Amino acid sequence: MQLTLEQLVIEFAALRAVDEVSLQLERAQIGCLLGPSGCGKTTVLRAIAGFELPHRGRILIRDREVSGAGWSVAPEKRRVGMVFQDYALFPHLDVSDNVAFGLRGMSARETRARVTQLLDLVDMQAYRNTYPHQLSGGQQQRVALTRAMAPRPDLLLLDEPFGSQDAELREQLAKEVRSMLREDSITALLVTHDQFEAFAMADSIGVMNAGRLHQWGSAYELYHRPADLFVGDFIGQGTLLPATRAGTNSILTELGELSGQIVNDLNGDRFNVLIRPDDVIHDDAARTTARIVDRAFRGAEFLYTLALPSGDRILCMAPSHHDHKVGQEIGIRLDVEHLVLFADPAPGAIDKPGSVSLD
Numbered sequence: 327m328q329l330t331l332e333q334l335v336i337e338f339a340a341l342r343a344v345d346e347v348s349l350q351l352e353r354a355q356i357g358c359l360l361g362p363s364g365c366g367k368t369t370v371l372r373a374i375a376g377f378e379l380p381h382r383g384r385i386l387i388r389d390r391e392v393s394g395a396g397w398s399v400a401p402e403k404r405r406v407g408m409v410f411q412d413y414a415l416f417p418h419l420d421v422s423d424n425v426a427f428g429l430r431g432m433s434a435r436e437t438r439a440r441v442t443q444l445l446d447l448v449d450m451q452a453y454r455n456t457y458p459h460q461l462s463g464g465q466q467q468r469v470a471l472t473r474a475m476a477p478r479p480d481l482l483l484l485d486e487p488f489g490s491q492d493a494e495l496r497e498q499l500a501k502e503v504r505s506m507l508r509e510d511s512i513t514a515l516l517v518t519h520d521q522f523e524a525f526a527m528a529d530s531i532g533v534m535n536a537g538r539l540h541q542w543g544s545a546y547e548l549y550h551r552p553a554d555l556f557v558g559d560f561i562g563q564g565t566l567l568p569a570t571r572a573g574t575n576s577i578l579t580e581l582g583e584l585s586g587q588i589v590n591d592l593n594g595d596r597f598n599v600l601i602r603p604d605d606v607i608h609d610d611a612a613r614t615t616a617r618i619v620d621r622a623f624r625g626a627e628f629l630y631t632l633a634l635p636s637g638d639r640i641l642c643m644a645p646s647h648h649d650h651k652v653g654q655e656i657g658i659r660l661d662v663e664h665l666v667l668f669a670d671p672a673p674g675a676i677d678k679p680g681s682v683s684l685d
């Protein structure tokens with residue numbers, strides 16, 4: 327395993343910033359920690375880099391223990407590269423010297439070959455003699471990343487690396503960086519609070535809140551099989567509807583019987599089921615109807631908020647040529663593959679099950 331965290335605990339006085347976090351990354355995999363501000367993402371990254379001491383637990387890089395309770399190998403002895411949001415390039419060095427900076431110890435010929443290989447990889451060969459102030463933000467970011475990748479670190483840590491870029495460029499950069507890391511078989515752990523960036527980059531995503539890692543899995547697993555209400559709420563959109571058990575793989579809701587694989591079976595007969603906007607299909611021919619109470623134009627789609635006769639609400643994603651107005655009744659049917667169940671009443675966050683949008 328390239329990176330292993332085992333029940334990592336980090337405390338600042340009375341605050342437990344990282345609470346028993348365990349995860350693993352294989353070689354050449356890209357992982358991502360996602361979560362609201364202050365949930366402990368950066369602290370995990372800093373501990374992996376060797377800047378924070380664990381109070382409990384262990385950190386292993388390439389199966390070698392580098393931190394344990396109260397001790398740690400110095401950051402410069404870890405073969406870990408880092409890229410931060412304020413990726414300061416050296417202003418007095420041109421692109422090729424910036425990239426070569428991390429390669430001290432290599433011969434001049436080896437250095438030249440590695441710099442050329444990397445600049446080819448990021449399509450920046452034409453800029454090798456350009457200075458940082460002559461580059462765009464996205465180009466500077468690519469150079470910073472290239473500099474961190476140059477020594478072939480065992481692990482690359484990226485903390486909000488696209489934070490200063492606008493939304494469109496962030497997604498493009500995220501895809502580019504993913505293919506760069508892939509081509510060079512680099513293992514990386516990224517921190518972000520932007521789920522689309524995480525989806526674009528990562529093989530495995532960890533959702534954190536208040537120091538705890540709620541789930542570590544693929545984007546698909548987080549969306550379709552959220553481990554708990556926090557993950558169901560944080561990833562994507564959805565609402566909860568009250569449900570009772572109808573059969574082994576079916577439940578009964580106000581919208582009729584829903585059949586699908588029950589992801590997280592619960593004891594008892596009453597619960598809430600998570601309904602995503604893409605589970606609700608707008609169909610003029612459907613017998614079931616719901617009233618539009620709100621709508622948001624998303625370009626190719628409308629996101630409709632629909633009220634059911636009970637007052638409970640669901641979200642429906644419909645192609646935007648179905649231009650219905652607020653107040654109109656529209657036909658809907660449900661197409662649910664996975665049934666994600668939560669206890670009734672739902673613990674924490676939600677005080678009136680069934681009527682609260684999770685987003």
Ligand code: ATP
Pocket residue numbers: 338341343361362363364365366367368369370519
């Ligand atoms: P953001 O997305 O806003 O950067 P984050 O998820 O990266 O947040 P961290 O920076 O890891 O969060 O901080 C986790 C918690 O630990 C926060 O409550 C923060 O105030 C606290 N914290 C972080 N570093 C220290 C420190 N050196 N001393 C005291 N408290 C700290």
